[in-house]
Amino acid sequence: MSSLPETTAVGALRSRYDRLAAEGAIVPDPHQAKVVAALDRLLSDLQARPLDNRPGFFTRLFGGGRDEAAPRGLYVYGTVGRGKTMLMDLFLEAAPVEKKRRAHFNDFMADVHDRIGRHRAAVKAGGASGDDPIPPVAKDLAEQAKLLCFDEFSVTDIADAMILSRLFTALFDQGVVLVATSNVAPDDLYREGLNRQLFLPFIGLLKRHVDVLDIGGTQDHRMAKLDRLPVYLAPLGPDAEAQMDEAWAIATEGQRPAPATVDVKGRKIAVPQAAGGAARFQFADLCSQPLAARDYLAIVERFPTIFIDGIPILDAAQRNEAKRLILLVDVLYDRHATLVASAAAEPDDLFKGRPGSTEAFEFARTASRLNEMRSAEWRAAQDEREAH
Known part of the structure; x- marks a missing residue:
C-alpha cells in the first residue's frame, strides 16, 4: 500500500520535472511539458476531490454518499521513447491517493480474466451467485484501487475487446480514475480487430472519462x-x-x-x-x-x-x-x-x-x-x- 504525500501543491510535478532536468537525469522537452501541465491539473483535482472512500454510483444513487463526479483522467499517446511512462510514474508517485495501482495494460487484463474465472468457479461451487461476473469483478478492482495507471494501453485480444466497455462502465461508476499511456490514439485502438463494431462503445466511454493528449514530437x-x-x-x-x-x-x-x-x-x-x-x-x-x-x-x-x-x-x-x-x-x-x-x-x-x-x-x-x-x-x- 502506498503512503500518501503530506501535500500535493499545484505545479508539484513540474517542480519535480525541472529538478530532474537540472540534475541531467532527463532532457527537457516542450512536448513533455504540456503533459506535465495536464498531470499537474489532475493532481490538483485529486487534492480537491479525494478518491479514497469515494462512494460508487449505486451508493450515491440511493442516497448513501456524495453525488460528486470523480476527476477526469488522462490518456497520453505518442511514439515510443517520448517519455510517456516516465511522466506517468512521476505522477503516480505524487498522486494523493492511497488506493492506486500501476500496471501494464495486458497484465491488468490477464488479472481481470483470472478474476472472472475464479468468480465463475465460485458460482459453480455454490460459493457465489450471479451469472454476470463483470459487476463483482469491477467492484473488487475498484475497492482495491481508485486510481488506475496503465502503461502501453493496447487492445489486440478479442476476449479483452468484448468486455472492456462493460468493465470500465462499472469501474467509472465506482469512481475510478484512469491515467494511461499508449502508442495510438483512442480512435485507433483495436483498429483491425475482429468484430470491432462491438468494441466501439468503449472508445466513446473512454473519451467521456479522460482527456486525450498527443505528446507529439518524434525524437526518441x-x-x-x-x-x-x-x-x-x-x-x-x-x-x-x-x-x-x-x-x-x-x-x-x-x-x-x-x-x-x-x-x-x-x-x-x-x-x-x-x-x-x-x-x-x-x-x-x-x-x-x-x-x-x-x-x-x-x-x-x-x-x-x-x-x-x-x-x-x-x-x-x-x-x-x-x-x-x-x-x-x-x-x-x-x-x-x-x-x-x-x-x-x-x-x-x-x-x-x-x-x-x-x-x-x-x-x-x-x-x-x-x-x-x-x-x-x-x-x-x-x-x-x-x-x-
Missing part, C-alpha cells in the same frame, strides 16, 4: 543516446557487463525496472527486468526454456527493445539452444526490434556445430542478421521507421 531521447553506444558486446567480461549496464540505464531512463510477465495463451513467460518498452534477459531465460515463435513474438510486441546477457559459444550439444536463438533473432529482425547483447564471441564465431549441418547453415543467416542489426545503417533505418 533514449534511443538517440543508445545509438552512440555499441549494441553487440564481445567477448564476455567486466567491460561487456559495464557497457550493458550503461546501455540498460539509458534505455530505462526515468523508469524503475522490475520483473514482469508476458501472457501467451494462458501461459506466463517471466521477464527478469522490464521498464517501459525495454526488457532484459539472460541467454538462458530465452533459449534454454521451451519457447516457440509465438512466445518470442509476444515478447517483442510488448518490449521492442530487448537486452540479452551472456550469449555463449554454442556447439552440437546445444542444438536446441541454437535453434531457439536462430528463431529469436529471426523474430527480432523481422519486427525491426532493437537488440543489445553481450556474447562470448563475434556473431560469425558463435556456433561451433558440425560444418554443413542444418544448424550451421541456419546459423550463418543468424550471424549475418546479428551483424546487420548492430550496424549504423540498421539503426538509422530504425530511426527513420519510427519517424514515420
Whole structure:
C-alpha cells in the first residue's frame, strides 16, 4: 500500500520535472511539458476531490454518499521513447491517493480474466451467485484501487475487446480514475480487430472519462543516446557487463525496472527486468526454456527493445539452444526490434556445430542478421521507421 504525500501543491510535478532536468537525469522537452501541465491539473483535482472512500454510483444513487463526479483522467499517446511512462510514474508517485495501482495494460487484463474465472468457479461451487461476473469483478478492482495507471494501453485480444466497455462502465461508476499511456490514439485502438463494431462503445466511454493528449514530437531521447553506444558486446567480461549496464540505464531512463510477465495463451513467460518498452534477459531465460515463435513474438510486441546477457559459444550439444536463438533473432529482425547483447564471441564465431549441418547453415543467416542489426545503417533505418 502506498503512503500518501503530506501535500500535493499545484505545479508539484513540474517542480519535480525541472529538478530532474537540472540534475541531467532527463532532457527537457516542450512536448513533455504540456503533459506535465495536464498531470499537474489532475493532481490538483485529486487534492480537491479525494478518491479514497469515494462512494460508487449505486451508493450515491440511493442516497448513501456524495453525488460528486470523480476527476477526469488522462490518456497520453505518442511514439515510443517520448517519455510517456516516465511522466506517468512521476505522477503516480505524487498522486494523493492511497488506493492506486500501476500496471501494464495486458497484465491488468490477464488479472481481470483470472478474476472472472475464479468468480465463475465460485458460482459453480455454490460459493457465489450471479451469472454476470463483470459487476463483482469491477467492484473488487475498484475497492482495491481508485486510481488506475496503465502503461502501453493496447487492445489486440478479442476476449479483452468484448468486455472492456462493460468493465470500465462499472469501474467509472465506482469512481475510478484512469491515467494511461499508449502508442495510438483512442480512435485507433483495436483498429483491425475482429468484430470491432462491438468494441466501439468503449472508445466513446473512454473519451467521456479522460482527456486525450498527443505528446507529439518524434525524437526518441533514449534511443538517440543508445545509438552512440555499441549494441553487440564481445567477448564476455567486466567491460561487456559495464557497457550493458550503461546501455540498460539509458534505455530505462526515468523508469524503475522490475520483473514482469508476458501472457501467451494462458501461459506466463517471466521477464527478469522490464521498464517501459525495454526488457532484459539472460541467454538462458530465452533459449534454454521451451519457447516457440509465438512466445518470442509476444515478447517483442510488448518490449521492442530487448537486452540479452551472456550469449555463449554454442556447439552440437546445444542444438536446441541454437535453434531457439536462430528463431529469436529471426523474430527480432523481422519486427525491426532493437537488440543489445553481450556474447562470448563475434556473431560469425558463435556456433561451433558440425560444418554443413542444418544448424550451421541456419546459423550463418543468424550471424549475418546479428551483424546487420548492430550496424549504423540498421539503426538509422530504425530511426527513420519510427519517424514515420
